Amino acid sequence: MHRARRWVQIQRFLILELFLDDDTNISVTTTLPIEANRTRGLSLRGPDGTAFSEGYGLLGSKASAWIIIENVGNAPENQIAISWDSTDWGSNLEIYDSQGNEENAIVLGPGESKDMTVRLPQFQIM
Secondary structure (H helix, E strand, O other), rough: OOEEEEEEEOOOOEEEEEEEEEOOOOOEEEEEEOOOOOOEEEEEEOOOOOOOOEEOOOOOOOOEEEEEEEEEEOEEEEEEOOOOOOOOOOOEEEEOOOOOOEEOOOEOOOOOEEEEEEEEEOOOOO
């Protein structure tokens, strides 16, 4: 049985040099280019995993609803700015992390998710 040993050097390509165990004078060297494809995408879900979240609030305080934001890509997402369309309650929604800190721009690593709340300041009946 013949086995091959390999030596790998990583740069932006792989250099493979294979030697025959029985005779190290016999070898093969090849260069393989490395190509990495970056995928991007964010998932925004409610607490039950669907695209729905329901929130509540008391008059004069902030109304809030839980959401989960996940980076479904294979690269970091830095400074994710979130903007909101106008709602029946206004367009000045705020987003907070699970410790209660307001976040204006979110940073997520590949596959990372965060539990957050979306809050509407000074909830009032219109």
